[in-house]
Amino acid sequence: MAKKTGKTKDSEKAKSRIGEVRCLNCFERYRVPPKAEKFTCPSCGWEWRVSWVNPKLAKIRGPMWDRIRY
Ligand SMILES: [Zn+2]
Numbered sequence: 001m002a003k004k005t006g007k008t009k010d011s012e013k014a015k016s017r018i019g020e021v022r023c024l025n026c027f028e029r030y031r032v033p034p035k036a037e038k039f040t041c042p043s044c045g046w047e048w049r050v051s052w053v054n055p056k057l058a059k060i061r062g063p064m065w066d067r068i069r070y
Contacts, residue, residue, distance in 0.1 A: 019036075021039060030042065036050050
């Protein structure tokens with residue numbers, strides 16, 4: 001017996017996008033802890049400077065140049 005359940009709630013879909021940043025090296029999305037000033041990408045290992053536009057919106061400002069050596 002096949003029962004059809006056609007109703008799905010997607011009103012709570014965009015709930016947890018707080019503090020999400022996207023790595024500019026590998027373009028993966030990750031969440032950073034609130035008020036974090038830097039972020040190390042788990043998949044490529046780059047360190048980024050994080051700035052907060054508002055308490056819920058984090059942005060990557062640029063790489064941590066002083067930690068990267070050529
Ligand atoms: Zn990355």
